[in-house]
Each structure stands twice: as C-alpha cells, then as structure tokens.
Amino acid sequence: MKFDINEYSLKFNSKLDFSKTYDFYIDHEFLAVNDNEVLTQLKVSEHHKQPGGLVHGGVYCSIAESACSFGANASEKGNFVGISQNIDFIKSVEGGLITCIAKPIKKGRSIQIWEANMYINNTDILCATSRVKLFNTNK
Secondary structure (H helix, E strand, C coil): CCCCHHHHHHHCCCCCCHHHCHHHHCCEEEEEECCCCEEEEEECCHHHECCCCCECHHHHHHHHHHHHHHHHHCCCCCCEEEEEEEEEECCCCCCCEEEEEEEEEEECCCEEEEEEEEEECCCCCEEEEEEEEEEECCC
C-alpha cells in the first residue's frame, strides 16, 4: 500500500494541501511516516544542483528537516516545528536517488530530536547526516 501524504496531513494543526508545499515543489516523496521512522526519497534533477553540478546542500537540509518534522508530528502530541539543524555532508551526489531515513533520538512532549541519514541510490553509501531539534508550539 502506498503512503497517502494527504491522509497524514490531517495530523497537523492546520489543513495541509501537500500539492502546495515546498516538498512537493522539489519532488520530495514520502514513502512511510510514523513516530519511530520516516522514509523518503528524492530523484535528483537538474534543478536540485548547484552550478558545480552537485546536489545543493540546501536540498539535503530540506529533506532532513521535512522528514524529521513529519516524524515528530506523527506522535500527535502537538505541532512540532524545527528550531535547529546540524548537517554533515559526507559524499557528493551528481544524480540518481537520495533516500532519507529519519529516526527519533528523543521524543519529549516539548522537544524532540531526530536524526536523518541520507543515502545514495538505495545503497548503504551515506551522503549526508543531519540532526534536527523540534519544538512543540502547543506547549
């Protein structure tokens, strides 16, 4: 069964039309979302690249922040938003697929911390890793 992002959007405080979001715009696809793991992917296109021909660092940041935010919000304990992010770029990507697996490190009611690891072409080759701290705006 394919993950239905519009069904998931009902867990946010406001109604989310995914077709009008940044993730939709950059072709960031959500494959699975729950409060213990989020799986997403992005097929690299020319518009994801910086002038040197490599995927722009902001793309990795966007993938990680979105995956972690969706995971934190799957807890249904409030409306979590990113308040800080740290990212390390491990290996350059020129094309193919970037797969992101995000998992929680701490799942508090006010603060959650998630880690997102991004891999090249469905392999175990790590291209970037990020930690995202999220705050519950309902607290």
